[in-house]
Amino acid sequence: QKEVEQDPGPLSVPEGAIVSLNCTYSNSAFQYFMWYRQYSRKGPELLMYTYSSGNKEDGRFTAQVDKSSKYISLFIRDSQPSDSATYLCAMKTTGTASKLTFGTGTRLQVTL
Amino acid sequence: GAVVSQHPSWVICKSGTSVKIECRSLDFQATTMFWYRQFPKQSLMLMATSNEGSKATYEQGVEKDKFLINHASLTLSTLTVTSAHPEDSSFYICSAPQGLQETQYFGPGTRLLVL
Numbered sequence: 001q002k003e004v005e006q007d008p009g010p011l012s013v014p015e016g017a018i019v020s021l022n023c024t025y026s027n028s029a030f031q032y033f034m035w036y037r038q039y040s041r042k043g044p045e046l047l048m049y050t051y052s053s054g055n056k057e058d059g060r061f062t063a064q065v066d067k068s069s070k071y072i073s074l075f076i077r078d079s080q081p082s083d084s085a086t087y088l089c090a091m092k093t094t095g096t097a098s099k100l101t102f103g104t105g106t107r108l109q110v111t112l
Numbered sequence: 113g114a115v116v117s118q119h120p121s122w123v124i125c126k127s128g129t130s131v132k133i134e135c136r137s138l139d140f141q142a143t144t145m146f147w148y149r150q151f152p153k154q155s156l157m158l159m160a161t162s163n164e165g166s167k168a169t170y171e172q173g174v175e176k177d178k179f180l181i182n183h184a185s186l187t188l189s190t191l192t193v194t195s196a197h198p199e200d201s202s203f204y205i206c207s208a209p210q211g212l213q214e215t216q217y218f219g220p221g222t223r224l225l226v227l
Binding site: 043044 | 217
């Protein structure tokens with residue numbers, strides 16, 4: 001079993017839809033949770049960063065962490081074609097410059 | 113957010129030659145940087161952790177002599193692919209942690225094609 005599970009998709013939604021992206025994990029030591037967006041042939045771009053359980057909102061993006069269920073989510077409201085990309089969840093434990101553990105990434109396609 | 117750059121953005125080389133990729137943190141210092149490799153439609157695979165002033169730490173299965181890492185300063189790490197072969201063709205990405213919570217910021221990546 002992988003430490004972090006993420007549905008690879010592809011996920012296709014119409015413009016304006018609410019998108020829900022999810023990851024589950026098995027390591028209870030993970031304390032920091034991130035979502036990165038990666039466009040084709042580009043490096044990942046940090047979208048959201050959360051510590052421990054709870055919600056965090058930034059514009060059209062909302063990140064949720066439920067440590068009791070070992071489940072994290074990213075919601076995208078009013079999705080746009082420019083949101084079409086691969087979304088990677090990532091996690092790490094506490095500690096100096098601790099390594100990230102990534103999900104496989106979910107490919108999202110927002111259609112007109 | 114913090115900015116990390118990579119150079120070159122893409123490179124084509126002949127089999128048997130060596131290629132050096134640079135990773136720079138432009139507006140912050142990084143005592144640690146990470147090097148990843150990514151194949152098409154796959155996630156990032158951590159290759160090694162670059163440590164300023166000391167040896168890099170390699171992940172299991174990554175050949176130290178093939179992928180030479182040097183972290184010469186607090187803003188520069190280099191990855192040299194030695195005696196490159198076609199199977200080394202891939203997308204190489206670096207990242208550097210920044211801030212109290214050491215959020216990792218990624219470079220734009222370097223696409224390597226070995227003929």
